[in-house]
Amino acid sequence: MKFITHSLSVYSVQSVVSILLSRIIALAIFPAKHLAWRVHIEIVNTGTELLLGNTLNTHGAWLGAELFKLGLRVARQTCVPDGEAIREVLVEALGRADVVLVTGGLGPTSDDLTREITAEVLGLDLVQDAAALASLEAFFAIRERPMASDNLKQVLIPRGALALPNPNGTAPGVYVAGRPQGAIFLLPGPPRELQPMFLAEVAPRLRSLSGVAVPPELLELKFTGVGESDFHQALDAHLAGIPGLEFGYCARLGEVDLRLIGSAAALQQARALAMQHFAPQFVSDDGSSLEQTLLRSLSQRGWTLATAESCSGGLIASRLTDVAGASAVFTHGFVTYSNAAKKELLGVAADILDTHGAVSEPVARQMAEGALTASGADIAVAVTGIAGPSGGSPDKPLGTAWIAVAQRHGATRAWRVFQPRNRLDFKQGVSQAALDGLRQCLLDRRPED
């Protein structure tokens, strides 16, 4: 596909005045901080539903992550309702940015004005794009649906711009090359249309903007059982000293991803540094989740797995079965939410429950061993704890849980965790600790340490 590099020369007077005014004011009043970015990129999201709380705006995070992989960063993201509001924002963004990514407003309804307003702001006519029209007609033909005439406005493209193919929807994207104003990409709003289009059409064009002759490499290391602040303290100063390395963290409950961008040598150095401090917490370097990594390890041994859950209420089983192919390893899950179920399904002894209570080391051990016996699996994990909001006591406060791992060959291990969080975060945190405990047992580590 041809990369359009010609200049766009026809501008409306009003647009030029307002774009220039914005830029002059921005530079006059504020120190031009943003010029420190290699490439100033802005995202403009249009969509009333994004501002009414109907729909979560995931474009910022998704595009931010993809741009980071290209060595680029977003300087500003703005969201406005459908319709005319995009005009003002677009002029402002073009007054500051080298590249503006606009999402949404490319559809067939009267509120979808992104295409029209962009053309007006740039002083360009809209012309029908023959290739886009052919794709649109094919889209409806394949689905054996008649095409409403409203759809035709979707294949109007500012003169001189490029229509970007949309294999997943009716609205093509638009690329307007960046001279003299910033380059503009118009992208469809639905993530399942936007994301493939960004990867196929936008990323290759942006890569050349990052100003790096050899595109940097990306490495993502996933860790569990350690907090982001531990990484900051142990690594930040050292990582900052590696020439040409960019790094960032992505933390979720019980998990931290370390994202590294740079030359192969820089990545190797950074990886060695991270592993020196956090090897026991390392999960994967290929994006695999803890569940995926664990199931792969078990599968390689030919082992099967059973779960016995009280306070996590089925979340461990559900996380495991989120992974395609889990059925080859995970066979039996017991959600023993009542004491009766613990006795009936797992053979936990009544006197142990009476003496120690359901949230105790001996009950966790009997649950894990009972699950192993009842399922015939090679390894089993059990959790029992107090999720709250009620049920805590001074010696077993809310957030207390016992986890046990039983193995066909080897001693049962049990350990206590304490996660005083809200109910859902507690379930997530305990399930994470249980999956991580399994992982450590497979590595012959002692999760109770």
Place this chain on the structure above:
Amino acid sequence: MKFITHSLSVYSVQSVVSILLSRIIALAIFPAKHLAWRVHIEIVNTGTELLLGNTLNTHGAWLGAELFKLGLRVARQTCVPDGEAIREVLVEALGRADVVLVTGGLGPTSDDLTREITAEVLGLDLVQDAAALASLEAFFAIRERPMASDNLKQVLIPRGALALPNPNGTAPGVYVAGRPQGAIFLLPGPPRELQPMFLAEVAPRLRSLSGVAVPPELLELKFTGVGESDFHQALDAHLAGIPGLEFGYCARLGEVDLRLIGSAAALQQARALAMQHFAPQFVSDDGSSLEQTLLRSLSQRGWTLATAESCSGGLIASRLTDVAGASAVFTHGFVTYSNAAKKELLGVAADILDTHGAVSEPVARQMAEGALTASGADIAVAVTGIAGPSGGSPDKPLGTAWIAVAQRHGATRAWRVFQPRNRLDFKQGVSQAALDGLRQCLLDRRPED
């Protein structure tokens, strides 16, 4: 708490010039569309992590939904990195808005500059707030942790502004009343701090701005088993005809919330209209989830519940146990992911499995009845299906599932659902259908119809 209404009179010359310039240019170049809003509200999010793809920005959707409940709408949302970038955005937003809600940048680190830059833009000194200092000291005392001196900057408040208590963190919020510039609320970035602070401190102050003598009432009706487009088609034209009614939808997989705002009479009319079309799909009018509604119905009957899951892999159990107090109703969960588990734990007959396959009506029925017997529960639900990505066949394509409900007193019901989606959405959709089937059985409806 005193509501601050005095004017702020000390402005820096640069700030006033730039705020006025922004407003003049905005009004001169663009038709003042936004004056049509009753109150022009903008959200400014600061946080590098929100632009790097590390963290999903949920503030826009959450605040948008809460503001909608107050009869208010967001005209623009802007996100910038931590640090100095907020200065430019704040000046611009104050040039347009009646109310600016700023999130993030109130912490103790050197990147947290929201408080300082706001004071500079407004030309106000920062002064230590005695009440906020006392709260901060108490926060650390309760946790028996020493307070680093960095934290002290968090209790500096622009002179004349109000510190907003933060019971969930160290950084108080800030409220600067709105004369002559727009009112400003500075809120902490973490949702678990921001959300309670908004509800306790911001919403009551904004309510008086909505310009309606009697605040409109809000009604949220939750439905399941029906799509948003069905609502559009059946209701939109009629709802639009009810005077003074505002309405919106919030759709998730298998669920639609209808949000209504208006006078009591308008709400009553809208509710009657919605129920006329979608009574069988109605779940709740008090924000209760399907799980909560179902558990409440069971609890009122004194019934217990068991689950038997194959393709949903524990997700039904996990969703039920997300609800506090689920243990009074939900006692036994079986995740029978292998055929062996279906036979051993639920007594599914080997010849039925061989003849009909695991994904079939007779197996679903035997799973539900087996769960009932093995648990002693009053009602049990079972699901078996093909989640994919592999395992489909022409007569049982990917996305096929059978659901059955068995009851201690009453016939077992079974029905087929077809949800050709990705693995996670399939699990979510099937679990939704199963929970809804239970709900319908309790209402003596036939979910198979």
